[in-house]
Amino acid sequence: MSPSIIDAQSILAVEIGTVTTRAILFDVVDGQYRFIAQGSAPSTVNAPFREAGEGIHLAVNRLEEITGRTFLNLKGELILPVQSDSSGVDRLVLTYTAGPVLRVVVAGLLADVSLESARNLAATLPVQVVETLGLNDTRSLDLQMQALIAAEPDLVLLAGGSESGASRSVFKLAELISLAYRVLPPDRRPHVLYAGNQALAKKIKEGLDRTVHTLTAPNVRPSVDIEDLAPAESALSEAAANIRYAQIGGLQNWASISSALPLPGSLAFGRMIRFLSHIGDAVKGVLGVQLGSGSTTLAMGKGGNLALEVFPYSSGRGASLVLEHSALEDITQWLPMHMPDVVARDYLMQKTLHPQVIPTTNETLALELALTRQALRLSMQQMLARHPLYNLAYEPILAGGAVLTQAPQPAHALLALLDGLQPVGVTTLFLDQNELLTSLGAAAQINSLLPVQVIESGALLNLGTVICPVSDARYGTPILRARLEYERGGENVVEVRQGSLVTLPLQNGQVANLHLQPLRRVQIDPRGKPGPAKFQIVGGACGAVIDARGRPLVLPKDSARRREMIKKWSLAFGI
Template identity: 50%
Template sequence: MSSSVIEAESVLAVDIGSVFTRALLFDVVEERYRMIAATQVSSTIGAPFFDISESIFQALTRLEEITGRRLMEEAHLLLPTQEDGSGVDRFVLTFSAGQPLRVVAMGLLEDVSLASARKVLESTYCQIVEQISLNDRRKPEAQIDAILRARPDLVLIAGGTDQGATRSMAKLVDLLALALQLMPAENRPEVLYAGNSAITKQVSDRLEPYMRPHTVPNLRPDIDLENLIPAQEALSEIVYQRRSHQIGGLQSYSMISAITPQPSLRAFGRMIQFLEKITNAPQGVLGIDLGSATTGIAMARGGTLTMQALPIGTGFGLAKALEQNPLESITRWLPMHASDETVRDYLWHRTLYPTTVPTSLEYQAIEQAMLRQILAQVATRVAPDEGMYGFEPILVSGYALTQATSPAQSLLALLDGLQPIGVTTFILDPYGLLTALGAIAPLNPTLVVQVLESNALVNLGTVIAPLSPAQYGTPILKVRYELESGETSSVEVRQGMLVPLPIPNGQRARLHLQPLRPLRLSPTGKDTARSFKVTGGLLGAVIDARGRPITLPTDSARRRDLLKRWMATLGG
């Protein structure tokens, strides 16, 4: 047994969301780390408790019932593991609950330093409420008034390459110092300086009479080079510090956490980056975490991790999603008739009561339609121009998707919403495992690797989505597949079809693709005959030849009939 297994035999991971609190227990079974149990309870961050301690207590109580293992004594977590096997060795905490930080971004150039600053701020739970740059034509006093009106929790200053512009940066800092001087001490924001390193000491000296700024290496040490990671790490710490004063019980649990509690998206993104490294996937790995208030996106490609926290979600975040999407973009995905008033009323009701369970097939369909539109917004953020080409794999977590009534519902929602192109494997994370492992990774990499090798993640299936200009119904592709048993089969795929391949779950198969018409599976150009291996998921493998973007009939009856047929094709 490796030394890392001996050092930390059991770990408890808790994630605090705005609607749910999740708890996952990991331990060694037959000299291998495994997820022993997982549970989910309603969060108590809001009324009537306003304290996370109650939901953590409920989650641990449920884990005790599931495992028969005593984890608490007098309502307190037992640390470390006791001689009788009760308790756990380590505890980690992540969080996504709470209001986003209000941020003022200050920089020199809108499309350079401020663009880098936005990437940093989008990587966690922040809302940019004001921007100030050299191009800002407002007078200094108007800019100061804007900062005061914004009531920021944080001011991020970026700009100037290393050893580059100093005078312009110093003017921005002086402007901020004047604004801080006018604020009551208790209302002054945190300041994160990530600009020209040549004036870091000057920045500290200028601002320290009012507050102690956080300084990190320059976001843009060179005009063509970005260095976002130090600022992202500092921002995660600032978010935690702010949350610890806003969320009851967070400070007390941070005292027993093996590492400083961190934003859930930060931990989730760490795992997506890790998966990209170990799979060495040239297409990149995409992770989507569908939360109630926020949808997190983590994309790792070529060794670079990009994270975005979209202020839309499947519960509280529906309000923002409804503002951004016309109602017809949602109702077009309904397989039955529902009036606009019914759809609108139900979705607004969900923003007030995000734990509501749909009580009819109609309400369930409305939720699935809204989910597709949220996923479409994710796709627009990930690939605004060239389309969603073959990430391998795409990993998705979030109650709204992982708790769908059938795997077919989950996969079809992903295909309709994201509309990927090329070859993509869809993996569901029903327990929030990736966020937990991302928090544990700095402590125990062995646990992370061994749990990933288990069956805790769910393979929905591999999807092959070719692009072809052929007319509807035209044969475009011949697919032959060979199972491990030696059994072979083939199918002809026509444009507009959704074709399942019955590859047993967990079994390997070799696919041979023979184009019958010009088509494309990658952004590099036209594809010729090719073969590759896939592992069957819950739905085997699927050929999605419906084209991109998916075009739905304008006639409502035909459209609803088509949606039903697609679901029936996948076995839903």
């Protein structure tokens, strides 16, 4: 049952990141839930503090300064619930992205069935799969046990057996895991999450609990041809939280007063994208992009189904992995100026060591945005390869992350997203300028009405409607005639040439009907009808855009021509 507005309660959402800790306040204004304010502070999970509590206190203190309200008592404790003098807050929820990458062993039966599902479940968190154990493993039992011990995992994900399916082989895997970690001291033993045949869950847990702390979850592969990860998310969140309590000082203390289990940021973000896919375009689906300091999270939702993965590429700690999986020129090709390779590489490696450093020159800003483009490109390519049923046509696309929200102008963020994601068709891009989506996903655990009303209040920044037609015409050939018919009268006609990036004269919030007339063979929207198209659009912070640069977007090999073209694209946005 949805919470009644009569019983409305204020919610404080705390996000513990690697670089920044945020305290976000949601409360009721004029009978509707609204985002009130946000306080942020440098995270203290790393040296010299190595404790999350100090960063949380600093962020809440900043929130107190902004709102003029009191949330902490004289002892520095959060006041729960709201008192008669209006101090405090009613509920607390926690999310976290801080902490080392989790080391995970995946175990299952068949490589392309339960093992694949276990990997997909693991990929919803920032993890490194350090060992794989399957039914067809040709190693001897001794070598398998040695491999399990040497892997030193934080978590073992054990899957296998469809409902009422295989049992003996699953028991053998569980016994092997128990034997391997029995020889280790208790404080070095991993946590285990079993998400296989539910008929075996009780016995598996009883057997493993004698050696390692074990949680059970619904089967991620209820039948051979069906994968369902969603029911296992709660158990995965609990397992991750238990591990993080030992890794992030102070987290468990704050969790003890939280109204819900602390959520990994990726799972909370995915929860919001799944929710939005229920109410969004059922054909295209919703794409969510979260650029963190150490990883990039992609969430594709369609009709309540969700594909969620965390990739180790970013413009912070993940910069080194972008370089590891790319040539340096894949990044520097996006620069509008010449930069020696040694200078670019040195800055990117420094960014890996010091992700909190912000760009201070036009050159370093351009380099960080170029790195963001390549991180998005790598992530999207791998995402589509693993989830071929999804494509690049979405409505809408929602993106967040400091590298985008702290860019000098919204146009910097929009252009980086277009270059990195390369969407097709007609879509609207929104920027999560206040980094709310993760917190809303956590708040939804205790108040399903709050996220709906906050999103509807316009808390996200509309960057603009983007039309990305696809044509095989030669560069410079006219392919479209766009006519904007303004709601209050008047019109504007623009001719669009292949290879161009055109911004339409539409102010933020202005409504117009857009008529598109193909002049050559062109696909305006892969999910729409061929031929002329007409639809209503609302101007965003960057107006509206027609991106006719082609898909995939290929840059000229000649460096001088390439830089001139990149400058031209930036000038189209006035940056």
